[in-house]
Amino acid sequence: METLRFGEVTVDRLVKAEGLSFFSGFLLPDSDDEALAAQRPWLEPQFFDGVSGRLVMSVHCYVIRTARHTILVDTCVGNHKERPSTPPWHRMETPWLANLAAAGVAPEEVDFVLCTHLHVDHVGWNTRLRDGRWVPTFPNARYLFHRVEYEHWEATDDFGSGTGAGDGCFADSVLPVMEAGQALLVAGDHQIDDNLWLGPSPGHSPGHVCLYLSAGGGRAVFSGDLMHHPVQCAHPEWNSRFCHDPELARATRHDFLDRHAETDITVLAAHFAAPTAGRIVAAGARCRFRTRAEPGSS
Numbered sequence: 001m002e003t004l005r006f007g008e009v010t011v012d013r014l015v016k017a018e019g020l021s022f023f024s025g026f027l028l029p030d031s032d033d034e035a036l037a038a039q040r041p042w043l044e045p046q047f048f049d050g051v052s053g054r055l056v057m058s059v060h061c062y063v064i065r066t067a068r069h070t071i072l073v074d075t076c077v078g079n080h081k082e083r084p085s086t087p088p089w090h091r092m093e094t095p096w097l098a099n100l101a102a103a104g105v106a107p108e109e110v111d112f113v114l115c116t117h118l119h120v121d122h123v124g125w126n127t128r129l130r131d132g133r134w135v136p137t138f139p140n141a142r143y144l145f146h147r148v149e150y151e152h153w154e155a156t157d158d159f160g161s162g163t164g165a166g167d168g169c170f171a172d173s174v175l176p177v178m179e180a181g182q183a184l185l186v187a188g189d190h191q192i193d194d195n196l197w198l199g200p201s202p203g204h205s206p207g208h209v210c211l212y213l214s215a216g217g218g219r220a221v222f223s224g225d226l227m228h229h230p231v232q233c234a235h236p237e238w239n240s241r242f243c244h245d246p247e248l249a250r251a252t253r254h255d256f257l258d259r260h261a262e263t264d265i266t267v268l269a270a271h272f273a274a275p276t277a278g279r280i281v282a283a284g285a286r287c288r289f290r291t292r293a294e295p296g297s298s
């Protein structure tokens, strides 16, 4: 994804991993092959691999720079963490921090970290290992957690209806931030500054939030895991297997499409593969996702 500009605000994408991912029937248990096939013309090749039948997905963090602040949205998986439930994420060693530096951001320069929710692939770089202890990676940042989300994971590591596993991510990637005094427990509509504010979007997790950006006459929404894959623009009734409250997740997704389809807002989800940025447009009786790279888009 090229750098997006909204007036003086820029948005970059820092990729941890991208490529062939789950089979659709695994990630989206509500889906069916025939309905998916009807969407393939616009999904291929960037979001669906017709040869393997697998979804193409990404794990990434967004770097937002305003005139006053540097903000990270979702911090991927992290290094050296015990993640036996997901072998590719177990004791990872990636150059993520070097990539952040290459994007022009030193850890000391980060003012805010926002986790759209506290699942394992959204909190990892909140902390890093130093002298055998997990410490906040960004020493001058305030970390924003929705209070409802924090209190849920503080009380339980139960994913509800899903089958996901956190592998202790709350203990190694969230709690040390709280203990360091850098966590800010906020409401679901918290305003960060003139350009940025949260919007509640519960369902995938109890306190999932989206981040809204308005600047320079443009708008964007960082939508986290409200949708895991662009096909959910056409089928918002398809939950991921990791959704906590199935009915609430569906209702939130329908509401999101009702409010944002056929508008100018740029949607920036947590797992949409390159070119990632796009808009929700009407396509017959359904919606679909149109990337900014697609001919005819602006």
Ligand SMILES: [Zn+2]
Residues within 6 Å of the ligand: 119, 121, 122, 225, 270, 271
């Ligand atoms: Zn995720």
